[in-house]
Amino acid sequence: MKKRETFLSYGKQTIDEDDVAAVVGTLRSPFLTQGPKVEEFERAIADYVGAKYAVAFANGTAALHGACFASGIMQGDEVITTPITFAATANAVLYCGGTPVFADINADTYNIDANEIPKKITPQTKAVIPVDFTGQPVDLDAIMDVAKENNLIVIEDGAHSLGATYKGRKVGSQAHMTMFSFHPVKPITTGEGGIITTNSKEYYEKLKLFRSHGITKTPYSIEQGDWYYEMTDLGFNYRMNDIQAALGLSQLKKLDGFLERRREIADQYNDLLADVPGVIPPKQLEDTESGWHLFMIQLDENVLSKTRRQIFDEMRAANIGVHVHYIPVYWHPYYQELGYKRGQCLIAEKWYKQALTLPLHPKMTNEDVNFIIRILKNIIGT
Numbered sequence: 001m002k003k004r005e006t007f008l009s010y011g012k013q014t015i016d017e018d019d020v021a022a023v024v025g026t027l028r029s030p031f032l033t034q035g036p037k038v039e040e041f042e043r044a045i046a047d048y049v050g051a052k053y054a055v056a057f058a059n060g061t062a063a064l065h066g067a068c069f070a071s072g073i074m075q076g077d078e079v080i081t082t083p084i085t086f087a088a089t090a091n092a093v094l095y096c097g098g099t100p101v102f103a104d105i106n107a108d109t110y111n112i113d114a115n116e117i118p119k120k121i122t123p124q125t126k127a128v129i130p131v132d133f134t135g136q137p138v139d140l141d142a143i144m145d146v147a148k149e150n151n152l153i154v155i156e157d158g159a160h161s162l163g164a165t166y167k168g169r170k171v172g173s174q175a176h177m178t179m180f181s182f183h184p185v186k187p188i189t190t191g192e193g194g195i196i197t198t199n200s201k202e203y204y205e206k207l208k209l210f211r212s213h214g215i216t217k218t219p220y221s222i223e224q225g226d227w228y229y230e231m232t233d234l235g236f237n238y239r240m241n242d243i244q245a246a247l248g249l250s251q252l253k254k255l256d257g258f259l260e261r262r263r264e265i266a267d268q269y270n271d272l273l274a275d276v277p278g279v280i281p282p283k284q285l286e287d288t289e290s291g292w293h294l295f296m297i298q299l300d301e302n303v304l305s306k307t308r309r310q311i312f313d314e315m316r317a318a319n320i321g322v323h324v325h326y327i328p329v330y331w332h333p334y335y336q337e338l339g340y341k342r343g344q345c346l347i348a349e350k351w352y353k354q355a356l357t358l359p360l361h362p363k364m365t366n367e368d369v370n371f372i373i374r375i376l377k378n379i380i381g382t
C-alpha cells in the first residue's frame, strides 16, 4: 500500500514570516518580560472573545491552576469535570487540594453531559470544569443553569475552542472564567502559553496576584515607598513573557483564517466519510460552530473486521499521524492510586475504545485529506 513520504502529524503550528518578525521585534526591544506586549495581548484576546478581562499565563495548565485558585478551591472541595480531556484539566483541581469528580459524556458530542452534572453534586461541590473537546463548545446554557441553581463556579476549558461560537457568541465570555491554551497544536500558538478570560474584576485581580508570586502593592506598601511590596498569598511565577505575547498578537490576526481552513478540512472529511460503514463521523450540537481543533471519528468494531489498534497501526505505517484523544483521565495510574475506579463513566469508556483522531491543521491540503481517507478506506476494506 502507498505511504506518505513524510509523517503528517495530527496537529501543528502555522508560523509565517510576520510571526518571526514580531518575535524579533520584541527581542530587539527593551522588554523581554513584564513589558507592554503581555497587556496588549491580553486586551486583544479579551476583545476578540468579548470578555472584560484576560490574564495571560506561562501555559494553559498554569492558567487552569490560577482559575481554580481564584475560585477558592481547596481541600475538601469537589469539582465536576469530564473524563475525556487532557489530564491537566483535572490536575489543576488536585494542585489546589480539591477532588475532581468525573461526570459522563454525551455520546453524540463527546462533551460532558449537562444532565449528568446534577447527579454528581454534593454539599462539597464548588465548581464545574466543562471542556470544549475537539473545539466543539459545550452546552453552556444548560451548564450555567445547573451552576446557578447550585451556586457553582464554571471554569470552561477552552483549550481547543478559541474562536468557536455558542449560540452566535464566541467562547470565552459566558462562563465565569474560560481558559485558552497556546501550545503549538492549539488554534494559535505562543510556543507555550495560556490565558483566562473573565467578566469578573474579583477573579481578574486574584488571577494577577496568583500569577506573580502572590505579590502586590497594598495601601500599606504604597505608604512605605516605591521599593516596597507585600506578599499576601502563596502565588507562583506563572507569567507569560513579552516574546510569547508578541507571537500571540501576530498569530491572533490570522486566527479567523486558520479557523476557516480548519472548517473546510472538516467539511471535506465529513463529505468523504458520509457513508462509510463502521465509521462514525462527529456530530455537532445545534447552534454551535466548532473550532475543529480535532477531527475524531469512531470505529465500530462490531461492523469492521479490524480493531481500532490494527487500523491505527496501519495508518501510522502509511505515515499518517493518527492519534487518540484522550485516555479517560481516571484510568491513569496516578488517579487509580488515588482510588478512582474504572467503569464510573461507561459512555466515555466505550467511546474511548473506538475513537481515532485524524490529522487536522490549517496547512494540510485537500489532497492530504483525500489521501488519508483513501488509505483509511483501503485499510477497512470499503
Ligand SMILES: *Cc1c(COP(=O)(O)O)cnc(C)c1O
Binding pocket: 059, 060, 061, 062, 085, 086, 088, 089, 131, 157, 159, 160, 181, 182, 183, 192, 193, 194
Ligand atoms: C492543551 C490542553 C490543556 C493544557 O494546556 P497547556 O497550555 O498545554 O498547559 C488543558 N486542557 C486541554 C483540554 C488541553 O487540550
